[in-house]
Amino acid sequence: MITGMGIVCPMGHDVETVWQKMMACKSGVAKTTIFDASTFPTTFSAEVKNYDPAKYTKNPHLHKHSNRGSGFAIGATVQACRQAKIDVETDKPTDRIDRKRMGIYLGAGEGSVDNDVFFNAIVQAWDAQNSRMDWNQWAKTAFSRMRPMCELEQEANMPAAHIALLTGARGPTRSCLTACAASTQSVGEAMMLIRRGDADVIIAGGAHSMIHPLGVTGFNRLTALSTRNDSPQTASRPFTASRDGFVLGEGAAIVILESLSSAKKRGVKILAEVIGYGSSSDAFRITDMHEEGRGPIQAMTAALADAGISYKDVDYINTHGTSTAENDLIETIAIKAVFKEEAKNTPASSVKSMLGHLIGAAGAAELITCILAIRENTSPPTINLNDPDPKLDLDYVPNKPRKMQVEIAMNESFGFGGQNNVVIIKRYQE
Amino acid sequence: MSSARIVITGLGAVSPLGLTVGQMWDGLCSGRCGISKITAFDPVGFSCKLAGQVPDFKIQQYVPKAQRKAAKLMCRDIELAVVAADEALRNSGLITKGIDPDHVNIDPTRVAINLGAGLISCDIIELAPAVAASITDGKFDIRKYGRDGLQMVTPLWLLKYLPNMLACHIGIIHDIQGPSNSITCAEAGAQLAIGEAAQIIARGNSDIALAGGAEAKVNPIVMIRQCLLKRATTENNDQPASACRPFDADAKGSIFGEGAGIVILENLENARRRGAKIYAEVAGIGLSNSINPVYEHLEPDGRGVQIAIEKAMADAQIKPEDLDMVVPHGTGIPADDLAEAKAIESALGKAGAKVPVWPTKSMLSNTGAASGALDVIAAACAIKEGKIPAAKNCDRKADGCNLNIVRGPLQKKIRYALCCSYTYGGQTAAVVLKSFDGETAN
Numbered sequence: 001m002i003t004g005m006g007i008v009c010p011m012g013h014d015v016e017t018v019w020q021k022m023m024a025c026k027s028g029v030a031k032t033t034i035f036d037a038s039t040f041p042t043t044f045s046a047e048v049k050n051y052d053p054a055k056y057t058k059n060p061h062l063h064k065h066s067n068r069g070s071g072f073a074i075g076a077t078v079q080a081c082r083q084a085k086i087d088v089e090t091d092k093p094t095d096r097i098d099r100k101r102m103g104i105y106l107g108a109g110e111g112s113v114d115n116d117v118f119f120n121a122i123v124q125a126w127d128a129q130n131s132r133m134d135w136n137q138w139a140k141t142a143f144s145r146m147r148p149m150c151e152l153e154q155e156a157n158m159p160a161a162h163i164a165l166l167t168g169a170r171g172p173t174r175s176c177l178t179a180c181a182a183s184t185q186s187v188g189e190a191m192m193l194i195r196r197g198d199a200d201v202i203i204a205g206g207a208h209s210m211i212h213p214l215g216v217t218g219f220n221r222l223t224a225l226s227t228r229n230d231s232p233q234t235a236s237r238p239f240t241a242s243r244d245g246f247v248l249g250e251g252a253a254i255v256i257l258e259s260l261s262s263a264k265k266r267g268v269k270i271l272a273e274v275i276g277y278g279s280s281s282d283a284f285r286i287t288d289m290h291e292e293g294r295g296p297i298q299a300m301t302a303a304l305a306d307a308g309i310s311y312k313d314v315d316y317i318n319t320h321g322t323s324t325a326e327n328d329l330i331e332t333i334a335i336k337a338v339f340k341e342e343a344k345n346t347p348a349s350s351v352k353s354m355l356g357h358l359i360g361a362a363g364a365a366e367l368i369t370c371i372l373a374i375r376e377n378t379s380p381p382t383i384n385l386n387d388p389d390p391k392l393d394l395d396y397v398p399n400k401p402r403k404m405q406v407e408i409a410m411n412e413s414f415g416f417g418g419q420n421n422v423v424i425i426k427r428y429q430e
Numbered sequence: 431m432s433s434a435r436i437v438i439t440g441l442g443a444v445s446p447l448g449l450t451v452g453q454m455w456d457g458l459c460s461g462r463c464g465i466s467k468i469t470a471f472d473p474v475g476f477s478c479k480l481a482g483q484v485p486d487f488k489i490q491q492y493v494p495k496a497q498r499k500a501a502k503l504m505c506r507d508i509e510l511a512v513v514a515a516d517e518a519l520r521n522s523g524l525i526t527k528g529i530d531p532d533h534v535n536i537d538p539t540r541v542a543i544n545l546g547a548g549l550i551s552c553d554i555i556e557l558a559p560a561v562a563a564s565i566t567d568g569k570f571d572i573r574k575y576g577r578d579g580l581q582m583v584t585p586l587w588l589l590k591y592l593p594n595m596l597a598c599h600i601g602i603i604h605d606i607q608g609p610s611n612s613i614t615c616a617e618a619g620a621q622l623a624i625g626e627a628a629q630i631i632a633r634g635n636s637d638i639a640l641a642g643g644a645e646a647k648v649n650p651i652v653m654i655r656q657c658l659l660k661r662a663t664t665e666n667n668d669q670p671a672s673a674c675r676p677f678d679a680d681a682k683g684s685i686f687g688e689g690a691g692i693v694i695l696e697n698l699e700n701a702r703r704r705g706a707k708i709y710a711e712v713a714g715i716g717l718s719n720s721i722n723p724v725y726e727h728l729e730p731d732g733r734g735v736q737i738a739i740e741k742a743m744a745d746a747q748i749k750p751e752d753l754d755m756v757v758p759h760g761t762g763i764p765a766d767d768l769a770e771a772k773a774i775e776s777a778l779g780k781a782g783a784k785v786p787v788w789p790t791k792s793m794l795s796n797t798g799a800a801s802g803a804l805d806v807i808a809a810a811c812a813i814k815e816g817k818i819p820a821a822k823n824c825d826r827k828a829d830g831c832n833l834n835i836v837r838g839p840l841q842k843k844i845r846y847a848l849c850c851s852y853t854y855g856g857q858t859a860a861v862v863l864k865s866f867d868g869e870t871a872n
Contacts (some may be wrong), residue, residue, distance in 0.1 A: 039576030062723045100737055102719070108614070110549050119570035122554060122561045133555060139475030148658040152726055152854065155549050156593070156614035161855035164719045170737055172717035173857050174622050176592045177614040185611060189626065195630060199784060211571060217580050220589025244617040279609035283538065286503055288588055298539060298607065416589065416596030419610045
């Protein structure tokens with residue numbers, strides 16, 4: 001069961017604001033301001049703006065070294081805990097949750113290097129004549145200028161550490177990083193831990209920011225990012241003929257997963273039920289997806305089987321829909337293979353058209369939009385879909401949200417290198 | 431494990447003691463130390479100049495011809511993992527596409543992979559020319575970099591350093607199509623991954639899993655981080671063999687290194703059907719959190735580790751007296767070792783002062799995300815051989831540590847072994863292995 005949700009993302013710092021903006025077809029994309037990207041191949045991104053994690057904690061000094069991802073995670077966690085009536089920052093919680101049975105499972109990314117120090121240490125130590133590093137010089141600069149805590153906070157497990165400190169969780173805790181599929185995987189595996197009886201509550205989701213010079217370098221060199229610098233807000237355009245890459249975003253999204261008996265005992269409202277999870281690998285190539293969508297098909301099929309439902313029962317698909325040439329094509333092929341005659345009748349939208357791609361946090365942010373799609377009986381739109389790719393002929397809910405019955409929603413996430421994760425949720429009924 | 435029984439049917443280890451499990455076990459038994467002066471780069475300016483370094487190998491020998499191009503996209507962490515996976519699979523008798531494409535004896539969709547991976551630091555030498563081309567007035571100029579420098583970075587650069595790529599490369603080489611996960615919980619990663627893989631098999635999502643971890647910490651960025659955090663010892667730079675001293679009164683910090691450990695986990699029925707040799711059974715998993723605002727250290731009372739151990743024993747349905755050995759995380763960082771000792775003593779009660787405790791990092795160094803897997807492999811060897819080698823460098827126990835650190839080698843039937851691990855940031859894991867008693871796989 002899902003009993004709480006929280007989000008900090010480019011469209012806003014709370015769930016309701018984000019949903020309202022999605023219903024208004026707004027975009028969270030703009031010129032990059034976190035660093036000077038004005039000469040980079042891509043000069044724009046979907047940033048979280050005007051956000052201060054200190055607002056969410058009584059003890060900001062204990063979190064002051066947080067990297068961006070951890071900071072976002074703090075806000076999203078506190079929101080989700082409030083909704084699920086979980087006490088934070090107390091030694092004596094009265095929420096009737098045994099802390100040994102409350103875990104954490106994040107799909108979280110590494111933090112940015114300490115850019116100024118990192119680059120200038122190389123500048124001072126590079127021996128251009130001999131094309132070699134003077135490690136002694138590098139170490140001198142590093143020892144005098146690198147800040148220990150800032151280095152520690154680059155570790156991908158640190159967002160979970162901040163959440164543990166906030167909530168006192170002593171149950172099963174993991175952090176995974178399967179690229180863009182990480183937080184769908186974390187929610188799926190967290191659900192499995194509760195199903196197995198290892199925990200009553202798990203704080204699950206993702207947190208990530210790769211909007212930093214090395215992150216953008218990596219994606220730009222892979223030619224994975226859109227370079228539509230003259231029109232950032234229309235750059236993320238999944239399923240169009242003119243799509244030219246994804247738009248890098250950042251944020252955190254957290255859901256509280258809870259066993260039915262715990263939710264009932266505590267009398268908290270159930271927002272939706274997680275009914276199925278499927279995971280697979282392409283085992284194909286590091287750089288490309290399998291051309292028939294073998295891995296995504298296997299993950300979708302496994303999730304349907306785990307949920308004990310047919311593809312005919314799925315009302316809405318929240319696609320991975322990155323706006324790259326390859327993903328949108330392969331994903332469409334895979335949906336057709338799994339959904340057969342129902343493929344074109346099952347609305348399948350990409351909220352990355354508005355949110356950008358939150359990488360490790362993407363899956364959980366999109367899961368939250370699935371929860372809202374069920375609550376509001378509305379499919380969020382794929383915006384910027386003005387020139388459909390003739391090869392891509394599913395119902396992508398173009399350009400405006402659609403009122404429709406949504407009882408069961410499927411959330412898909414696929415990662416670089418071929419990890420595929422699918423989670424299915426359902427409206428909760430007594 | 432309450433539902434299905436999960437057994438270990440293959441081992442693969444790349445460590446500072448050698449490129450195989452056999453070399454590691456022989457080294458551990460003879461008290462050999464894998465720690466030496468850093469040769470990967472000139473460590474003269476570093477406060478710690480020692481590391482556990484893996485002997486040279488040629489990655490091409492472990493990658494099928496058709497995949498050789500992909501080998502260029504492997505950072506050191508990935509290479510180590512690929513080598514360990516190769517040994518583990520061959521050792522288990524499973525034949526994958528990567529071992530022999532004509533005699534494959536697995537269903538690729540029923541094999542999972544779950545690895546602990548580190549925060550992989552890039553090779554600065556690869557970035558340096560791009561950075562050097564982006565200087566104005568002696569300082570890094572990001573505008574120049576965006577225009578000129580960035581274009582000098584090799585196109586697939588990012589893909590070398592994503593933590594999920596360890597599992598991806600192994601998956602591609604051996605055609606593993608089941609669930610794949612990469613646990614990024616630093617030094618606790620491998621045992622967290624082994625625990626999850628066992629549960630994936632137990633719940634029926636796979637029959638077989640490759641599980642463990644790999645990390646290459648002999649990199650200037652990683653080393654400087656450990657030095658800055660004062661986790662690496664600054665003493666004994668001229669005496670590598672006695673530098674890392676878990677639970678010892680003279681301990682001053684850890685020594686970091688590189689390695690990879692991968693075990694083949696298998697559903698017992700599956701292992702029996704194919705007549706596999708069985709090293710041990712994964713009898714229990716326990717996970718928790720250490721909660722400490724001083725994120726780089728374990729909480730002083732070790733409560734998170736204690737809870738993980740208690741949960742693992744409950745999962746295995748055993749009592750503390752049933753344990754015949756403990757392989758602790760034991761890093762050589764005094765505050766952490768003391769907290770872990772307290773955790774073991776609290777979890778095991780009276781048995782805590784009796785059960786032989788065998789820390790391995792004095793010989794293997796702290797190999798980060800690989801360390802928990804190397805410890806599980808060492809424990810599986812101990813069970814198989816009926817022997818606990820002597821601990822090294824714990825000559826005089828630290829004040830407050832009442833553990834029974836193994837003094838000399840013990841010949842002993844080991845029925846249950848406990849391994850535990852934790853990391854800065856707090857995640858803790860414990861694994862109980864059980865001997866596969868008198869039962870034969872056939």
